Amino acid sequence: MITLYKxxxxxxxxxxxxxxxxxxxLTTVVKSGKNMTELRHSYRLRHKLHIFVMxxxxxxxxxxxxxxxxxxxxxxxxxxxxxxILFLAALAIGPLVLSPRSRPVKALLKSHKGEVIPEEYWRLAKVLFRYEYLENLIFIIIIALMILKPF
Structure with a gap:
């Protein structure tokens, strides 16, 4: 019999x-953009994928x-x-760290004219991606803890 717990x-x-x-x-998707049109499209895809994440x-x-x-x-x-605790910390990273760092990227994507990706984007994205990688590392640790149950 299947229990509620199962x-x-x-x-x-x-x-x-x-x-x-x-x-x-999410980070990989937006790294594939080679010009502003592709980059904007990548961020739209990223937004749709982020709904699954949420x-x-x-x-x-x-x-x-x-x-x-x-x-x-x-x-x-x-x-x-x-x-x-790690999961709650990772959840807090979203609004406290990632959101403030993604706003300038979104503004740049909205306002920039032309197809060449500006250097400013790469500077902003580098900082944003660094925190996203940290969050991914936290999730990998959580998955490992769930599988191994070491303590």
Missing amino acids: VIVFIHIFSAILGMGPGFI VGGTLLLITGIAMGLLNPSLFRMGWYVTSL
């Missing part, structure tokens, strides 16, 4: 695949906490608590 684990795993998977390629991330948090509520012993497991 259903939540199932949703949690699929949320990770559908939400985190696209998150790992929905998947929300479901991950809800199902992760639900598993802890159904199995309170998880709150005494170091890997679970560490994963939860």
Whole structure:
């Protein structure tokens, strides 16, 4: 018989695949633009992929906490608590770090005339991507903790 806990684990795993998977390629998608038209298109694609990341991330948090509520012993497991703290930190990076650094990029994409990508974009993108890579590293650590359950 399938228990509620197993259903939540199932949703949690699929949320990770559908939400985190696209998150790992968001930076790669926009690096493919060779001119302003392609770059703008890449950012539109990135925005659509980001919707999967937001929905998947929300479901991950809800199902992760639900598993802890159904199995309170998880709150005494170091890997679970560490994963939860890292996930909340990664969520905070979005509005506190990534959003302020993406606004100038979006403004530049909207206002720039011509097809040549300006040097200013590369400077802004480099800083933005550095934080996105940090967030991806956090998610890789979380995935490793979930699989290995080392402590």
